[in-house]
Structures are given as structure tokens and as C-alpha cells.
Amino acid sequence: MSLTHALLGLLATRPQSGYELTKAFEGDLGRYAWQAGHTSIYPELAKLAERGLVEVTAEGARGSKTYDVTDAGRAELRDWLMSPPSRQAKVRNEQVLRMFLLSALDRDDAVTLLRRIAASTAEQADVLRAIREEAGDVVPGPAGFGQLAAEYGLRQYETVSSWALWAIEQLQTPART
Amino acid sequence: MSLTHALLGLLATRPQSGYELTKAFEGDLGRYAWQAGHTSIYPELAKLAERGLVEVTAEGARGSKTYDVTDAGRAELRDWLMSPPSRQAKVRNEQVLRMFLLSALDRDDAVTLLRRIAASTAEQADVLRAIREEAGDVVPGPAGFGQLAAEYGLRQYETVSSWALWAIEQLQTPART
DNA sequence: ACCATACATGTCGACACTGACATGTCGAGA
DNA sequence: TCTCGACATGTCAGTGTCGACATGTATGGT
Secondary structure, eight states, X not given: OHHHHHHHHHHHHSOEEHHHHHHHXXXXXXXXXXXXXXXXXXXXXXXXXXXXXXXXXXXXGXXXXXXXXXXXXXXXXXXXXXXXXXXXXXXXXXXXXXHHTGGGSOHHHHHHHHHHHHHHHHHHHHHHHHHHHHHHHHOOOSOSTTHXXXXXXXXXXXXXXXXXXXXXXXXXXXXOO | OHHHHHHHHHHXXXXXXXXXXXXXXXXXXXXXXXOOOHHHHHHHHHHHHHTTSEEEEEEOGXXXXXXXXXXXXXXXXXXXXXXXXXXXXXXXXXXXXXXXXGGGSOHHHHHHHHHHHHHHHHHHHHHHHHHHHHHHHHOOOSOSTTHHHHHHHHHHHHHHHHHHHHHHHHHHOOOOO
């Protein structure tokens, strides 16, 4: 299960509580990579603790427990990250599925849908660009890490947006032989 | 459930059997958009038939059944495709998750991993480009549809590949303030 | 005639995931 | 003081999904 490794990875960055991990999944991580709610996270943390991959290193206010990854957990994570590059990675993307099923619509509907996609992805890209400009100055940051994921998201949006525009053009210019 | 709509969409393109649908999920559809095995597909087709969204229009050799989408099914599909553009679409991508967890690795490991990603995505892009060149002449095709998905895949690979190269550069040029 | 392979459909148990429900704490402001 | 919202953790039932198992047919090669 990928959730296992997502949690190990997040904890490897910084020890944190289940609550904080839940928040992390509500951000970019959940939007582009993998989603999970607290109802999956808490039981999974318990399982990881049982397997010795993480451990509770502190208990704070309101019954919060701070988890940290153990050496075994770090090893497991590295294994997973560095192992067979792709084999067949699990992919599920409802938005992309819509793109694949475009051909089930008539041309006008397809163009309408593509226009909406082009607009919304372009907007998202703008948002990310704005964040990048702002953050660029404010946070010199301990490492360039983390920015990488943001840049990834930005480029994704730009790509989808320009593809949608291209697709609209294709549909409107039959260009049959 | 998205599988429902994936099946409706595929059948809307062309009536086909569960077996053929299974094959469709093994191609680009499963690679970029949504995966499903025959063990999910057959029961789902039965459910769809029960709900009157699809129907068996022919039975062929080896007990094969050809399904076709009904008017109700077509309506349901259009509804889904054209409805609220994004709300929060379900996304799961193991590969992207790895990118997000890159920061859990030390710099050398991260660069190694990124190099592998850059290489394999560039290679995949080449494959798709080659297919496009070939098919471009051979199949003028009844519609430009379907090519759209292929182009989408191509652009995705190109984007990821160039992002990976950019990321490597970022990691190797600390450029701290 | 035999065999391997692709075609073709199906069930079932184990596991993953989601949404609804449940419980309780701490801090800030009215 | 009281209340509200954010903090914080958890269970559980229903549903979705996957791998293993099961079964049988048509075809092409040896």
C-alpha cells in the first residue's frame, strides 16, 4: 500500500502527529499524488508502529501523539523509493479519465468541456506561479526540496491547459484528408 | 464510482464484450487514467445491465456477450462528463507520490532517482512520438478523437522528463543565499 | 491427435478506503 | 463564564478493488 510509504516519507521529513499528517494530505500532496483521510491515517499509523517502522516519540496536549520514523522505517522507505523505477505504478485520475472518454461526446460538448478545463488549469497555474514569486523571496529555505513538487504541479497545469487548447483546435479544424 | 462511467464511455464508442473492455484497460487508459481488471469489469457490467444503462445486444463464440450502452446510459455518461468540472477529483498516482517524497532521500539518491525518471519518461515519449508519426499516415481516421488521448500522454511524458532534468539541476546547484 | 495459447466469463475471500458517527480538549473572544 | 471553533483521535459499516481460483472454447502449430 502506498499510504504506508506516504506516511513514512512525511515522517522522515519531520516527526509529526496524525492530525498534522492529515492536513498534509489536504494540500498539494492530496491534490496531485495521493489522498487519504484521517480515518485511514490513524489506523495505518498504529499498524506501522506495530511493525516497528515508526514510533511515538512524544505525547502532547489534547491526546496528540507525535510519531517519528525508525531506522527500519527509513530503510523500508528508501527501498520503496529507489526500487524498480516503474513496473506498473498504480494510477487513478478521474480528470484524465474524462479526457479519455471525450470521444463519447459530440463535438460541441467536447469543446465546451475542453474550454472549461483549459480555463481552470490555466487559473491553477497562475495561482501556483503567484505563490512561487512570493515564496521565492520570503523563504530562502533550508533546501530547494519541496519547491520541486510545487514546480511539478505548475508544469502539469500548464501542460494540461495547453493540451486542451490544442485539442479544441483539432476538433474545430476537421482537416480530413 | 468512476469505473461505471469508464465502461459507459468505452461502450459508447463501440459496443464490445467484457473481454475487449478488459484489454482496453491494459492500454493507455489503464496507464494514465484508470485501471481495472476483469474481476471488477464483469460484475460491474452485470450491475449496469441491471440498472438498464447497458444491454447485451449479441452473444458470440465462446460465450462472449457484446454489450451496448442504452439511451439511459448515454444520458448518465453525458451528465457525468459535463457535470461540475472538478470539485475534488479523485487522484492517485504512485509515481507522483515518489516525487513528493523525494525530500526523504539524501541528495545523491534523489538525483539517481530523478535521472532514472527523466530517462524512462523521455523514452516513453519517444515511443509515443514514433507511433504518432506512423499512424499519422496510415490511419486518416474517421475522427481526430482518440489521438487526443495519445497526445495527452506524450505531453505528460515530455513534461515530467523536462521537470526531472530541471530538478536535478536544482539539487546540484544549491544556490543558497 | 495433441498441446499450447488466446479467447471469454465468472466467483470469492482478503484487504483498502470512505463517510458517518463518537468523543474529548484547549484557547480565544463575547 | 460560556460558547464556539480548531485541535486531536478513534471506530465501524458499507463499498470498492485485487489476486487466486475455476471453468470452458476455438485456433493454429507440430
